[in-house]
Amino acid sequence: MKRHIVTLAVLISLVIGLVVATDLTDxxxxxxxxxxxxxxxxxxxxxxxxxxxxxxxSFAHIGFMGIGAYTSAALTIPVQMKGMALPDLYxxxxxxxxxxxxxILAGGLVAALVAAALSYPLMRLSDAAAVITFxxxxxxxxTVMLHWSEVTNGPRTLFGIPKATDLNLAAGFxxxxxxxxxxxxxxxxxxxxxxTRDDETAAGALGAKVAVLRWQAFILSALxxxxxxxxxxxxxTSFSPKAxxxxxxxxxxxxxxxxxANTVSGAVVGAFMVTFxxxxxxxxxxxxxxxxxxxxxxxGLTEITLALAMIGIMALRPGGVFAMREIGAILTRRxxxxxxxx
Amino acid sequence: MTMFIQFLIDVxxxxxxxxxxxxxxxxxxxxxxxxNFAYGELIMVAGYTMYMVSGLGLxxxxxxxxxxxxxxxxxxxTDYVAFRPVRAKSVTAVLITSFAFSTLLQNAAQLFxxxxxxxxxxxxIFSATVxxxxxxxxxxxxxxxxxxxxxxxxxAFIMKRSILGxxxxxxxxxxxxxxxxxVPANLIISSAFAIxxxxxxxxxxxxxxxxxxxxxxxxxxxxxxxFIATVIGxxxxxxxxxxxxxxxxxxxxxxxxxxxxxxxxFRDAFTFSLVILILxxxxxxxxxxxxxxxxx
Amino acid sequence: xxxxxxxxxxxxxxxxxxxxxxxxAEGELVTLLGANGAGKSSTLLxxxxxxxxxxxxxxxxxxxxxWSPERMVRNGVVMVPETRDVFPDLTVLENxxxxxxxxxxxxxxxxxxRERIFELFPRLKERGDQxxxxxxxxxxxxxxxxxxxxxxxxxxxxxxxxxxLAPTIVDQIFEMIVELKRSGLTILLVEQNASKALEVxxxxxxxxxxxxxxxxxxxxxxxxxxxxxxxxGG
Numbered sequence: 001m002k003r004h005i006v007t008l009a010v011l012i013s014l015v016i017g018l019v020v021a022t023d024l025t026d027x028x029x030x031x032x033x034x035x036x037x038x039x040x041x042x043x044x045x046x047x048x049x050x051x052x053x054x055x056x057x058s059f060a061h062i063g064f065m066g067i068g069a070y071t072s073a074a075l076t077i078p079v080q081m082k083g084m085a086l087p088d089l090y091x092x093x094x095x096x097x098x099x100x101x102x103x104i105l106a107g108g109l110v111a112a113l114v115a116a117a118l119s120y121p122l123m124r125l126s127d128a129a130a131v132i133t134f135x136x137x138x139x140x141x142x143t144v145m146l147h148w149s150e151v152t153n154g155p156r157t158l159f160g161i162p163k164a165t166d167l168n169l170a171a172g173f174x175x176x177x178x179x180x181x182x183x184x185x186x187x188x189x190x191x192x193x194x195x196t197r198d199d200e201t202a203a204g205a206l207g208a209k210v211a212v213l214r215w216q217a218f219i220l221s222a223l224x225x226x227x228x229x230x231x232x233x234x235x236x237t238s239f240s241p242k243a244x245x246x247x248x249x250x251x252x253x254x255x256x257x258x259x260x261a262n263t264v265s266g267a268v269v270g271a272f273m274v275t276f277x278x279x280x281x282x283x284x285x286x287x288x289x290x291x292x293x294x295x296x297x298x299x300g301l302t303e304i305t306l307a308l309a310m311i312g313i314m315a316l317r318p319g320g321v322f323a324m325r326e327i328g329a330i331l332t333r334r335x336x337x338x339x340x341x342x
Numbered sequence: 343m344t345m346f347i348q349f350l351i352d353v354x355x356x357x358x359x360x361x362x363x364x365x366x367x368x369x370x371x372x373x374x375x376x377x378n379f380a381y382g383e384l385i386m387v388a389g390y391t392m393y394m395v396s397g398l399g400l401x402x403x404x405x406x407x408x409x410x411x412x413x414x415x416x417x418x419x420t421d422y423v424a425f426r427p428v429r430a431k432s433v434t435a436v437l438i439t440s441f442a443f444s445t446l447l448q449n450a451a452q453l454f455x456x457x458x459x460x461x462x463x464x465x466x467i468f469s470a471t472v473x474x475x476x477x478x479x480x481x482x483x484x485x486x487x488x489x490x491x492x493x494x495x496x497x498a499f500i501m502k503r504s505i506l507g508x509x510x511x512x513x514x515x516x517x518x519x520x521x522x523x524x525v526p527a528n529l530i531i532s533s534a535f536a537i538x539x540x541x542x543x544x545x546x547x548x549x550x551x552x553x554x555x556x557x558x559x560x561x562x563x564x565x566x567x568x569f570i571a572t573v574i575g576x577x578x579x580x581x582x583x584x585x586x587x588x589x590x591x592x593x594x595x596x597x598x599x600x601x602x603x604x605x606x607x608f609r610d611a612f613t614f615s616l617v618i619l620i621l622x623x624x625x626x627x628x629x630x631x632x633x634x635x636x637x638x
Numbered sequence: 639x640x641x642x643x644x645x646x647x648x649x650x651x652x653x654x655x656x657x658x659x660x661x662x663a664e665g666e667l668v669t670l671l672g673a674n675g676a677g678k679s680s681t682l683l684x685x686x687x688x689x690x691x692x693x694x695x696x697x698x699x700x701x702x703x704x705w706s707p708e709r710m711v712r713n714g715v716v717m718v719p720e721t722r723d724v725f726p727d728l729t730v731l732e733n734x735x736x737x738x739x740x741x742x743x744x745x746x747x748x749x750x751x752r753e754r755i756f757e758l759f760p761r762l763k764e765r766g767d768q769x770x771x772x773x774x775x776x777x778x779x780x781x782x783x784x785x786x787x788x789x790x791x792x793x794x795x796x797x798x799x800x801x802x803l804a805p806t807i808v809d810q811i812f813e814m815i816v817e818l819k820r821s822g823l824t825i826l827l828v829e830q831n832a833s834k835a836l837e838v839x840x841x842x843x844x845x846x847x848x849x850x851x852x853x854x855x856x857x858x859x860x861x862x863x864x865x866x867x868x869x870x871g872g
Contacts, residue, residue: 057437121622128377129577131437132569133621139566140614147607246562250445257438300449307446311439315427318435505742508732512725519723522688524711524740524789 004182007328011178011268015041018272019171031167037275038170039232041268044255045177046224048267051256053190054214055197056127059249060119060134061225063141066244067114068107068226069233070145070152073161076103076234081160088150100164104173104230111226116219123211123218138249145241157240165235173231177224181264182326189216247303251278254306258313260320265327270320277309278302347477352595353588355483358490359548361587363564364571365497366541368583371572372514373534375433379440380420381568382561383447384542385549388413389556390451392547393460402465410543416447417539418532425531444561451558459555468551486548493544494584497537501580506533514578570613574620576627585629590617639664639824640685640793645693647680654680655691656848662793662826667819669827669835669856672845678828679720681845682795685826686710686717697793712740714792718785720801720828724778726771730762733770737785748788755784758814776807783814793824800831812838836860 015038022034047061075098077085082094098106122133145152152158184190193213196206206213233239251274259270281302288301313320370378388409395405424443428435468482501507506529513520513530521527549564550556567590575586593616597609605612620628640662647655655677662668670678684691687707695703697715705713725733734755738748756763759780765773773781779799786794799815800808808831816838819825829835836842842859844852852859 055434057434118618121618121625124625125573125621126577126626127433128371128375129573129621129625129627131377132573133617136566136570136614136617139562140611143610144608246445250441253438253441261434300453303449304446304453307442307449310442311424311427311446314435314439314442318428318432505735505739508728508736509739512728512736515725515727516723518688518707519719519725520736521707522686522711522717522719523737523785524708524716525736526708 003326003328003332004186005328006331007265007326008179008182010327010331011265012175014268014272015171015174015178019167022167033275033279035165035167035170035235037271038167038174039165039228039235040252040255040271040275041174042170042177042224042228042231043252044259044267044271045174045181045264046221046228047252047256048261048264049181049184049224050214050217050221052262052264052267053185053193053197053217056134056214057131057253058134058218058221059131059253060137060141061221062244062249062252063138063145064111064115064222064225065229065232065248066141066145066241067111067222068104068229069239069244070158070229071110071226072100072103072107072230073158073233074151075106076100076162076164077160078162085158085160086151086153090150093151100162100234104164104227104234107230107233108223108227111229112219112223115222116215119218119222120211120215123214138245142241142245145244152241155241157238159238161233161237161239163234163237165231170231170235173227178264178268180220180224181267184217184220185264189213193217250303251306254310256320257310258320260322262319262324263322263326266320266322269322273321274306278306281305344476347475348479349595349599351474351477351479351483351487352598353592355486355490356595357588357591358486358494359545359587360567360571360591361584362490362493362541362545362548363568364575364583364587365494365580366538366545367565367568368572368575368577368580369510369541370534370538372578372580373510373517373530374425374429376425376429376436377440378420378424378538379437379565380424380444380447381538381542382563382565383444384413384416384420384539384561385546385564386447386451386556386558386561387416388543388546389462389550389560390455390460392462392550393455393556396461396463402463405463406547409546410540413543413546414536414539417535417542421531421535448558448561455558457558459557462550462554462556464551464554482548482551489544489548493541506530510534570617572627574617574627576629579627579629582627582629586627589628593617639698640826641694641696642681642685643694643696645681645684645691645695647677647684647689647691649680654848655684658693658845658848658850660843660850660853662824664792664824665819665822666840667815667825667827667838669829669839669842670845671829671832671835671842671859672851674830675847676845677848678845679797682717682797682826682828683719686715686795688717711789711791714790715795716786716789716791716793717795718782718797718799720797722778722782724770724773724781726769728770729767730770730773730781731766733781733785734762734788737788740789747790751788751790755787758817759784776803776810779803779807779811780814783811783818787818791823793826794818795826795828797828798830799827800829800834808834833860 018034018037022030043065047058050058074086074089074093075096079095079097082089122130125133146155196210255270255274256267258274259268260266285301317323367378367381370376391409391412392405395408420443424439425436428439468480470481471478472481472484501511509520509525510530510533517527520530545564571586571590572583574589575582593613594609597612601609601612642658642660645655645658646653658681670681672678680689683689685695687705687710691703693703694701697713702710728736734752741748761777762780762784765777770778770781783799799811803811812834815825827835827839836856836859839856842854842856843850844859852862
């Protein structure tokens with residue numbers, strides 16, 4: 001129990017530290033980066049809840065981010081604006097204008113409901129088939145977002161989402177996500193699920209129950225994704241379906257994988273590491289573009305580097321930075337060893 | 343009656359393309375138990391090769407040949423970059439590296455060639471139309487059917503008769519035992535990737551032949567098709583992949599014909615729902631693969 | 639012909655084989671006995687190149703310790719593992735053809751060998767086009783031995799051929815093993831069925847907990863009173 005508390009303490013202090021440091025420097029750019037980082041934390045932790053405990057890669061995760069974002073948008077865009085932003089929106093929804101905080105929760109809920117409705121058949125698939133089918137689910141969600149113009153404004157950008165997400169809100173949700181992810185991991189469902197993750201015989205012995213366990217984990221992860229998506233929507237105030245597709249999936253997956261998919265600490269640390277690396281690389285990219293070293297715009301450098309990093313980590317340390325044990329476990333064991341030897 | 347023939351030609355030509363896509367994916371999966379996310383990019387490589395050699399004034403078949411060779415080489419490169427470094431590690435690790443490699447290739451194309459579509463040369467015969475039993479259809483469709491049938495038959499022959507094919511089927515069941523009979527492991531693996539690249543190259547010609555241009559993301563749709571065809575067909579079975587391809591083409595074409603106009607753009611969502619129903623009924627796919635105790 | 643010196647095989651932190659040394663002369667049939675978990679299979683797998691090992695393995699004077707399984711087969715050493723590993727979806731003929739992979743350029747020789755094998759194992763000829771998975775346990779054992787013979791090995795490593803088979807079938811299998819020995823093949827036979835093995839072997843080693851606990855001629859070992867003790871532990 002103690003090591004869990006230590007883990008929570010360390011991870012949440014990272015978030016708090018981030019907020020404090022950003023407030024102290026008082027630079028808008030850093031505020032933006034930090035807020036994005038906190039939103040990423042919510043998303044990565046959501047992915048960790050499913051992938052870390054079940055061992056299955058869910059490529060569909062970002063699709064649920066989109067569901068959350070669009071749900072919250074439809075419910076919170078001021079009624080007067082809705083006429084312009086979503087002219088064809090169904091009258092029932094068009095008349096509604098919720099506070100963004102409710103919108104964010106609604107986004108999470110709707111995402112979780114959709115996940116509950118759609119995903120059960122996928123939970124009985126073998127690992128490779130499941131991954132492939134989740135990938136297809138992502139594409140389908142994307143297609144729906146792209147074409148359901150009444151709700152999403154189609155492939156065009158949706159404007160008018162009220163700006164409600166600031167660093168404190170995002171950090172608050174990030175902290176909540178850390179607690180929830182760890183709680184789930186150590187809960188009965190989480191422990192049972194993890195026992196099936198690597199041991200095929202154990203999975204077979206549990207039979208159909210594995211599907212139910214996975215399903216529960218998936219719903220929880222979709223809740224995180226929906227909330228994260230809505231948070232992001234209220235931060236950026238305008239978006240289009242292409243924000244919820246492969247590129248975003250790649251980045252969030254990279255964060256999780258590099259940090260360590262099996263641990264909550266890994267998810268958190270991975271998000272921090274990749275965000276900082278990304279921002280650094282992006283600065284390099286724009287520096288190169290400004291200096292006009294190449295005739296065309298340098299684009300995609302950050303993705304290429306991230307891809308190489310992911311391949312490298314998989315080759316050298318496939319479990320990620322925190323492959324097996326949470327940071328609390330590592331620290332308490334070290335403390336105990338020191339105590340024992342002294 | 344003409345409607346039926348039209349439907350049949352559409353299903354067969356689409357199914358042929360889908361079956362080839364699926365086969366290229368399954369051949370690596372069956373032996374190595376690894377999902378190759380970078381498969382779509384092999385199609386992209388072939389497409390961009392066609393674009394890059396288009397100015398050289400070579401006959402189309404020669405350009406096509408070069409494109410297919412490049413796809414084969416890219417397939418083998420995928421093995422060295424994304425698979426060999428992590429093969430001993432978990433299955434998830436390989437999924438991630440191949441996904442990363444896929445992103446890398448796409449971004450490289452974006453960076454070094456262009457993010458905008460580039461035209462790919464096509465032979466005139468592709469756009470010529472042909473009349474069969476009262477139905478007018480692009481010659482391309484018939485060529486696709488012919489190519490698919492020929493390649494599938496040739497592939498089945500190789501797998502059944504040649505020593506390499508036998509070795510590959512054996513390796514899919516029990517890799518180590520195959521090595522213990524003296525068959526070099528690396529040869530089997532490289533052959534699988536090369537064949538995968540070959541199919542990707544051919545598919546590329548047929549697939550891009552419908553659009554005429556290539557973009558960095560062109561591999562995504564064929565990849566998805568290959569994925570779904572493989573999953574419904576049964577991931578361990580080569581015949582299953584072919585069956586899955588034709589079934590998927592049947593579903594897609596059927597929906598094309600039957601969905602009302604406003605719902606047509608959601609066709610993929612409907613296809614996917616049907617796929618989910620199939621998977622609910624048969625989670626392991628429609629065809630049983632080689633008998634082993636291992637999970638897929 | 640084969641000399642093994644101080645062989646050590648580890649599975650992670652566990653040592654399955656410690657300091658095992660044995661020799662085989664050409665034409666001999668030597669059997670490796672011992673209870674479950676004694677390290678017999680691991681020893682065989684190490685010789686065959688399928689497991690990494692410390693120590694030295696010499697094949698006719700050449701150091702083959704680090705050789706891959708493919709290379710060992712090319713040099714005439716083939717193993718039939720305890721799991722048999724018939725390829726169930728390949729036909730009997732296809733299984734045999736794969737066994738002859740390293741001699742694939744010599745189609746005439748392979749055809750000859752196939753005929754000779756069918757004389758030795760007539761049941762296999764009958765079932766030529768049937769998938770390997772449909773054969774009975776005894777037939778599968780015959781198939782995997784025949785498959786190994788297709789590469790014309792000099793040294794055959796057999797891991798528990800009698801496993802799971804009825805006594806009459808076991809007798810047939812052992813008759814074939816004797817035939818193979820008579821034709822000049824060198825055989826290293828791992829067996830739990832000590833009495834059958836000692837009937838056909840020239841010499842024997844007894845392993846216990848990863849080490850060689852006894853060695854000698856088959857007659858000596860058969861007569862040894864402490865054999866039971868070695869087998870049953872204590």
